[in-house]
Amino acid sequence: LDNYSCISVIEKLKSKAAFLIIFILIMASSRPKRCTAGxxxxxxxxxxxxxxxxxxxxxxxxxxxxxxxxxxxxxxGKDEFDSDFGSTSDEESDAQQDDEEELDLEEERxxxxxxxxxxxxxxxxxxxxxxxxxxxxxxxxxxxxxKKPESNFxxxxxxxxxxxxxxxxxxxxxxxxxxxxAQSTIKRQKRVTNYQxxxxxxxxxxxxxxxxxxxxxxxxxxxxxxxxxxxxxxxxKVKLEGSRIRTTSVAxxxxxxxxxxxxxxxxxxxKMVTPRAxxxxxxxxxxxxxxxxTVIEFSNAETYQNIFSRFSNKPTIEKPKRCVVYGLPxxxxxxxxxxxxxxxxxxxxxxxxxxxxxxxxxxxxSANESRNQLKN
Numbered sequence: 001l002d003n004y005s006c007i008s009v010i011e012k013l014k015s016k017a018a019f020l021i022i023f024i025l026i027m028a029s030s031r032p033k034r035c036t037a038g039x040x041x042x043x044x045x046x047x048x049x050x051x052x053x054x055x056x057x058x059x060x061x062x063x064x065x066x067x068x069x070x071x072x073x074x075x076x077g078k079d080e081f082d083s084d085f086g087s088t089s090d091e092e093s094d095a096q097q098d099d100e101e102e103l104d105l106e107e108e109r110x111x112x113x114x115x116x117x118x119x120x121x122x123x124x125x126x127x128x129x130x131x132x133x134x135x136x137x138x139x140x141x142x143x144x145x146x147k148k149p150e151s152n153f154x155x156x157x158x159x160x161x162x163x164x165x166x167x168x169x170x171x172x173x174x175x176x177x178x179x180x181x182a183q184s185t186i187k188r189q190k191r192v193t194n195y196q197x198x199x200x201x202x203x204x205x206x207x208x209x210x211x212x213x214x215x216x217x218x219x220x221x222x223x224x225x226x227x228x229x230x231x232x233x234x235x236x237k238v239k240l241e242g243s244r245i246r247t248t249s250v251a252x253x254x255x256x257x258x259x260x261x262x263x264x265x266x267x268x269x270x271k272m273v274t275p276r277a278x279x280x281x282x283x284x285x286x287x288x289x290x291x292x293x294t295v296i297e298f299s300n301a302e303t304y305q306n307i308f309s310r311f312s313n314k315p316t317i318e319k320p321k322r323c324v325v326y327g328l329p330x331x332x333x334x335x336x337x338x339x340x341x342x343x344x345x346x347x348x349x350x351x352x353x354x355x356x357x358x359x360x361x362x363x364x365x366s367a368n369e370s371r372n373q374l375k376n
Contacts, residue, residue: 115171243300252293325349 198206298304323330323342330340334347337354341347 115167243298243303245299245303246297247294248297249292249294251290254289254291 321330321333321340322328323346324339325346326342328342330342332342332347333340334350337350339350341350
């Protein structure tokens with residue numbers, strides 16, 4: 001068997017063993033405990049062999065060899081980067097940068113808090129130490145020898161860091177502000193409204209006022225409802241779609257050239273009347289002669305063509321044809337001469353005239369030919 005098949009067999013056996021162990025544990029937890037449980041467990045453990053014969057004998061064991069020449073490491077080369085997945089790496093790098101910035105900000109905040117607390121602690125210690133360290137001119141205490149701290153390997157020495165004046169001032173100002181805010185909140189909490197219970201008369205007066213306010217609000221509500229109903233009942237404006245024809249009529253004074261000679265009082269054929277003189281005379285008489293000028297507008301060109309095409313494309317009515325000879329209404333037309341006639345006599349006369357006309361043409365043509373021959 002190959003190594004792969006051996007490994008698969010081992011995994012199957014392990015899974016079966018794990019299943020059996022779980023089953024045994026479940027059964028053991030479900031059944032009631034016995035007083036003699038576990039007495040024979042040591043005997044069973046002693047009877048088990050130290051090594052498993054299945055792994056050591058049949059497959060030769062799975063002991064590691066120092067010089068394993070069968071397997072050799074093969075270099076797969078460098079990993080190639082695909083340009084399609086570049087955006088994801090950039091996004092991951094941006095997210096990492098944001099996380100790092102947030103961590104830095106949190107560290108700075110913690111440092112500031114620590115420095116502020118330390119400064120407050122130092123200031124409180126200085127205030128306590130001021131009365132005790134006051135200089136006494138009369139009595140001078142002998143200088144006490146300071147004991148040197150024992151230098152051990154595990155002991156750590158702490159040194160106070162010197163802070164800048166600007167940072168100290170800022171921290172003091174911030175502390176003062178916080179104290180002011182705390183004091184203002186305490187004052188607000190202390191403010192208690194002096195509530196006095198109302199008498200029966202005062203309560204009745206307030207009830208009357210509220211009743212009047214409620215009545216006014218009811219009236220307003222009813223008015224609003226009526227207005228809404230009126231608006232709903234009103235006919236809605238409907239937009240007309242399609243072509244429209246609009247007519248506008250305007251009163252315009254009649255021009256001078258269209259006025260009647262008999263009606264116009266200042267008409268003089270020898271003297272020409274100017275527009276100014278005409279307007280002056282009309283205004284003096286207060287009776288201007290006007291006419292109505294109407295304009296028709298079509299919203300669409302198709303409607304205009306459909307309406308006025310009736311007048312432009314009228315069918316031409318042919319006049320009744322009459323006989324050439326007698327002047328009566330003709331019923332027939334001569335196919336040769338294309339002349340209308342009413343009866344047989346008219347037809348004969350038309351043909352006789354046509355025969356005479358043909359003879360005259362022949363005579364004229366023969367005379368012209370003879371003249372041409374004589375000239376030649």
